[in-house]
Amino acid sequence: xxxxxxxxxxxxxxxxxxxxxxxxxxxxxxxxxxxxxxxxxxxxxxxxxxxxxxxxxxxxxxxxxxxxxxxxxxxxxxxxxxxxxxxxxxxxxxxxxxxxxxxxxxxxxxxxxxxxxxxxxxxxxxxxxxxxxxxxxxxxxxxxxxxxxxxxxxxxxxxxxxxxxxxxxxxxxxxxxxxxxxxxxxxxxxxxxxxxxxxxxxxxxxxxxxxxxxxxxxxxxxxxxxxxxxx
Numbered sequence: 001x002x003x004x005x006x007x008x009x010x011x012x013x014x015x016x017x018x019x020x021x022x023x024x025x026x027x028x029x030x031x032x033x034x035x036x037x038x039x040x041x042x043x044x045x046x047x048x049x050x051x052x053x054x055x056x057x058x059x060x061x062x063x064x065x066x067x068x069x070x071x072x073x074x075x076x077x078x079x080x081x082x083x084x085x086x087x088x089x090x091x092x093x094x095x096x097x098x099x100x101x102x103x104x105x106x107x108x109x110x111x112x113x114x115x116x117x118x119x120x121x122x123x124x125x126x127x128x129x130x131x132x133x134x135x136x137x138x139x140x141x142x143x144x145x146x147x148x149x150x151x152x153x154x155x156x157x158x159x160x161x162x163x164x165x166x167x168x169x170x171x172x173x174x175x176x177x178x179x180x181x182x183x184x185x186x187x188x189x190x191x192x193x194x195x196x197x198x199x200x201x202x203x204x205x206x207x208x209x210x211x212x213x214x215x216x217x218x219x220x221x222x223x224x225x226x227x228x229x230x231x
Contacts, residue, residue, distance in 0.1 A: 002105050002106070002107065002163050002167050002228065003105060003106050003107070003167065003168055003169075003170065003224060003225075003227060003228040004106075004107045004109070004153070004154070004157055004163065004167055004168065004169045004170070005100060005106055005107070005108045005109070005169075005170045005172065005224065006109055006110060006111035006137070006138070006150070006153055006169060006170070006171050006172070006187075007097075007108070007109070007110050007111065007112075007132065007172050007173075008044075008110075008111060008112055008171075008172065008173035008174060008175075008178055009110060009112040009114055009119055009122055009123065010042070010112070010114070010122070010195075011090075011174045011175075011194055011195030011196070012090070012093075012172060012173050012174045012178075012192055012194060012195070013089065013090060013093050013097075013123065013128060014083075014087055014088065014089055014090060014093070014122060014123070014125075014126060014128070015087050015088050015090060016083060016086075016087045016122060017083075017086040017087045017088075018086065019079055019082050019083050019086065019087060019122075020042065020114075020122075021039045021040060021042075022075075022079075022082075023072065023075045023076045023079065023118060024036075024039070024040035024042075024050060024051075024054065024072075024075070025039070025040070026071075026074075026075035027051065027068070027071040027072045027074070027075040028040070028051070028054050028055075028071075030071045030074065030075065031051075031055075031063045031067065031068060031071050032055070032058070032060060036054060036058065037058060038057065040053075040054050041053050041054070041057070042113070043175055043177065043196070044113065044146060044173065044174075044175035044176070044177030044178055044181075045113055045146070045177065046113035046140040046142075046143065046144055046145070046146055046149070047068075047069075047072055047113055047114060047115050047118075047140030047141065048065060048140055048141065048143065048144040049113075049144045049145075050113070050140075051063065051065075051068040051072070065141075069115055069141055072115050072117075072118060073115060073117040073118065076115075076117060076118035076121045077117075077121070079121055079122075079125070080121060080124065080125040081125075083121070083122060083125035083126070084125050084126070087125070087126075088126075089126050089128065090194050090213070090214065091213050091214065091215050092213055092214035092215035092216070092217060093128070093214055094128070094131070095214075095217045096214050096217050096220055096221075097128060097131035097132065098131055099217050099220075099221055100131075100221075100224075101131045101132070103221075105228065106224065106228075107133060107136070107157055107161060107163060108131075108132055108133060109132055109133045109134065109136050109137040109138075109153060109157070110123075110132055110134060110137035110138070110139075111137060111138045111146075111149050111150065111153055111171055111173075111181075112137070112138075112139060112140065113140045113146065114139060114140050115139055115140045115141045116134075116137075116139040116140075116141065118140075119134070119137070119139055119140075120134060133157075133160075135156070135160065136153060136156040136157045136160050136161070137153055137156070138150065138152040138153035138156070145181075146177055146178070146180075146181035147180065147181040147182075147184035147185050148185075149181065150169060150171065150181060150182065150185030150187050151185060153169075154167075154169065168187075168188065168227055168228060169182075169185070169186075169187035169188065170182075170187065170188045170189070170190060170224060170227060171185075171187050171188070171189050171190070172189075172190045172191075172192065173189070173191060173192070174191065174192050174193070174194050174195035174197060174202075175191075175195060175197055176197060176201065176202065176205035178191060179191055179202065179205040179206060179207045180205065182208075183206065188208050188227055189207050189208050189209075190207070190208065190209045190210075190211065190220075190223075191205070191207035191209070191210045191211070192210075192211050192212075192213065192214060193210060193211070193212050193213075194212075194213055194214075199212060209223065
């Protein structure tokens, strides 16, 4: 049976080293006409949730989403040099993505709170976009609730590749919100303790499997294939 694997971006595939916070600050400034007083609340939220939360914290009415999306896209444009200079691909990620890309039974894409344009900037800065089927992923403009992104990806994958909607889905991320999104969407969650949340916190969030990092490609592939054959 085929398997769908959906990857979170920030702190799962890459470390953006503050570039992401700068994108939100620049978008807020463009929309509000002044700089933010505090950084954006991210930690697994989607862009459709992050921008209104920033405005709420500053006592301002939230902008319309179309304007916010355009501001985010403009703020993210051209950030590749900063990402390459300060950020990096997390250990084992490139090898894992290469292995999944070469497996015809696995559809490997993304599920991220970033809007499409900024996800492409972040992954393209390191050449990771070429190892993922970005066209069928789910992004921050698709829904405010991260759990709804799983079904958005399922529908795109079904439409593009004919993979049946009941195909097992594995969400790989680094926050309790990734775990919750997976379970609410009846997907399996592999949590990686590569962000600010510890392995214990991710276990407490009821992740199906917690890894310290992605350096053991063979073990990851073995586990993923076991999920596809078990259902």
